[in-house]
Amino acid sequence: MKYVLKEMTMEELPREKLKKFGANNLSDYELLAIILKTGTKDKSVIDLSIELLDYIKRIEYFNEITLNELLCFKGIGEAKALSLIASIEFANRLLSGEKKEIILKRTSDIYNYIKYEMVNLVQEKMVCIYVNIKLKVIYKSIINVGSLSRTEIDIKTCIKWGIKLSCYAICFIHNHPSGDARPSMEDEFVTKKIIDALQVVDIVFMDHLIIGRSEYYSFKAKSLIKVNN
Helix, strand or coil, rough: CCCCCHHCCCHHHHHHHHHHHHHHHCHHHHHHHHCCCCCCCCCCHHHHHHHHHHHCHHEEEEEECCHHHHHHHCCHHHHHHHHHHHHHHHHHHHHHHCCCCCCCCHHHHHHHHHHHHHHCCCCCCEEEEEEECCCCCEEEEEEEEEECCCCCHHHHHHHHHHHHHHHCCCEEECCCCCCCCCCCHHHHHHHHHHHHHHHHHHEEEEEEEECCEEEECCCCCCEECCCCC
């Protein structure tokens, strides 16, 4: 059976149904139709969603679908495919955040938690990780993304979030796109400013890591650690 959107009442349209009844009352294909947004000239977005779900067989198999597989479907271009993959990853992160407590007891724990997000970036990025007194991650925030060679660290913003979250400690992480994790004089200067600022607000300085290609530098340990990525 083909579903033609123009023949459906407003209440039957997925977005209108979502607004009126809530997401929990939508079927899998209706939720997928909202993400995909449009179909083709000959195929409604609902038909496209049903076709894709039929191909997947089970909704949990969406985790394994690739960009190339999605692009094989008529009506799914690169923009739709990337949007769907991003939605799947976002859902996975929500679920993993609910189920898994992340404890950062050692410098290596911090590195392993953040490395896939930071290694091989072409721009510098600064991330702050906020932990409670049990060293459990309570929040992670991207503070800034800079140029190919440097990023400005907004210390006030980092600390503002720490106070808002009533955190015990903050770990600062940024990457060096060059792959060399050794700190610059500016990195040394900024880290000292961070430590001084945290002392004023009684938040513990957990560490400042610089992520390179196959190494990282820990200001807490004041050493360069080689790793196998």
